Amino acid sequence: MKLTILGCYAATPRTISNPTSQVLEIKNRLFLIDCAEGTQVQLRKSKVKFSKINHIFISHLHGDHFYGLVGLISTFMLLNRESDLTVHGPKGIKEIILLQLRASGSFTGYNLYFNELESKESQTIFEDDRVVVKTIPLKHRIYTNGYLFQEKNIERKLNIEAVENYNIDKVYFNKIKFGGDITLENGTVIPNSELTFDPQVAKSYAFCSDTIYDETIIPIIENVDYLYHESTFLESEAHLSERTMHSTAKQAATIALKANVKNLILGHYSTRYGNIELFKDEAQTIFQNVQLADDGKEFEMD
């Protein structure tokens, strides 16, 4: 699992920083999370293969989280994309994108699907044989979801020694990995538990931006390996944080602590602060494993 930060600053794009967008590589799938203005240029800078992105997850309809989406969809078109693209995001996103595509008189040559969200409960919005994605309902000025990405490690680990002892043929290995018992030629049944170990621990990543301090998300994000939690402000600007429905670094750390996550990544910094190390310092008064997101930074999560 690998996270690439394309942009992690609040509000407007600047010459030195970009609003929210990130790419999560998980089990060989590439997911784009939020898509502010400038995302496609940031994707190019980070050398992300455009064609590998098949799902885009938009948290909410503030400009600094999705104004780059229509341009990216258009660029996919110019690149002669053929594979399906699904955009998961708040209800209303489809009308915004299609209105603009219609106005430009151009339509995608690929299938463009919208999974419009309006539930205030956490729900599974994507699942295949390797990954599950669930929403994390957040509290912000408008309807907002965070996203929980979980690996699915259903393949059990082969106990090579045991398999060799029983002289089991290779052709049965896949059956064993997926939990099957084996009947030997003499009729003896070897239970799967004798032939395998438990699967590797499945990794998980929770993206929470933008949001107030909200303990109701804790049961959803509990024990995740990595939590990205917005920290637009420091405690010294707690009044602004409250008014604009954002969080402080200390609040982000408190959520990380209470949810027993393994690592906290901070981001969505207000551009009023010259030095983002201040966010880390504040968070570490509460929770130790803090890392700072920054544009172009990559987090290897294995």
Next chain:
Amino acid sequence: MKLTILGCYAATPRTISNPTSQVLEIKNRLFLIDCAEGTQVQLRKSKVKFSKINHIFISHLHGDHFYGLVGLISTFMLLNRESDLTVHGPKGIKEIILLQLRASGSFTGYNLYFNELESKESQTIFEDDRVVVKTIPLKHRIYTNGYLFQEKNIERKLNIEAVENYNIDKVYFNKIKFGGDITLENGTVIPNSELTFDPQVAKSYAFCSDTIYDETIIPIIENVDYLYHESTFLESEAHLSERTMHSTAKQAATIALKANVKNLILGHYSTRYGNIELFKDEAQTIFQNVQLADDGKEFEMD
């Protein structure tokens, strides 16, 4: 009069180039022409004062000419803009912008006006005491206008010697500059022509992008000081130019020649060409005074 090119390449934003946007400073007014994704960052790079932009002219609703508009409007909001902003552009632009502002639950604290265009004839869309702006109907895949910016030098130049000879008081100078005759104390009428010279020649700039080769624009842009004419392709790709309703460098130069303009600026280059000098070379086989637009380049037009 000064033109700053913020972006002048066709299609998608790239790490090394930007789609169309430019700023025209004319008679102390600042006009933004087109507003592709990335425009606000380009404005910052060129140190253009955001607050001085009161009129934005959008040529057409292809993304590479206006996907940065909604973000810029939002940024004006975050910067607590108070002065009015008028967006001139094709019918439909208002719905696109307002739909997105509504979805974000945020509205501008300043007056945001839309002058939606749908006429296929040239019309005057802006006029004050110093500048006139007219549309230049262009032929492209969707409804498109170029824009003609003309200085208005209505003030005649005072003939200081004559005025002193007649011993005319300063308080009448403004009347004289605006064409008035003067009656001396002895009753003699001095005609304005004796007291003034003709006004300074008024400068003009025509922006024509995107468009096919179209001679019907010639009467509108005739004799302008500077013509920006798109040249997406070279003649070697004339077949693509025709299919996509763009122009070649040679065609742009032919329009410049036939319209008797003083200077031609080329732009809107397809990113397939590594070296934009090729556009200049091709154009100069037809018309001599050719300059190449490039991102960040400034043209002093006095």
